[in-house]
Amino acid sequence: MLLNNNVFKILSEFSGDYSKKIYGGKIARKLKMNQKTVSNILNSLEKQNILKYSTEGKNKYYFLNKLNIQVPDLLKIIEIARKNEFIKKYSNIKELFVELEKRSSGILVIFGSYANLTNNEKSDLDIFLIGKIKEFNELEEKYHIKINLIKLNKDKFNKEDIFIKEVIKNHIILEGVEKFIELIW
Known part of the structure; x- marks a missing residue:
């Protein structure tokens, strides 16, 4: 896994409460990042099994994968x-x-x-x-x-x-x- 600056910033959003669920739009606004960039990174982290997600309405809420030992x-x-x-x-x-x-x-x-x-x-x-x-x-x-x-x-x-x-x-x-x-x- 490549931990570039954008990936690091996005993962840092999960560092307060490790069971927190966040949707991409909120991360994009908070970090003042392009929504598509955030979405691509979140999808990549999900494919790498670092994050999981649940869908609520139209939003995908991402959270840390507690089953991944990494x-x-x-x-x-x-x-x-x-x-x-x-x-x-x-x-x-x-x-x-x-x-x-x-x-x-x-x-x-x-x-x-x-x-x-x-x-x-x-x-x-x-x-x-x-x-x-x-x-x-x-x-x-x-x-x-x-x-x-x-x-x-x-x-x-x-x-x-x-x-x-x-x-x-x-x-x-x-x-x-x-x-x-x-x-x-």
Whole structure:
């Protein structure tokens, strides 16, 4: 499978909620791409068994093929690229993210206004953790950002929980990409 820029952008649309169903017209509008190009790529991904579709009315709704063992690997690539783009966007506090990664083990995910790219100077940095993290108070002082940590044990993780659904819907994985994908896959 060739993962060119357009294919990558389209597959990225499925990276929030891995069970999301999207139709081509919505992707074309959101990405400002030609409808025919999007349609051709979606059809190609479906032929490669990466996507499946269901028809509702006149629309074909595409979704990730959970039976294809290659799809989680594609998601890893997409999630890592999203993280890199996120860190590039917030290059002024890149070292904060690096330090948080170093201090954590397990799954560390940014959610909330930073993940949505809607934060302002008063926004907290919301992080979700399944695992362990060392003390980070001095990072809050150094970067003048309040860090709001939500910690959960893996056995308490429930995809149907409203909070977890929000994290799944819009997240940036700093640490534990493979584990996070396995958990919500």
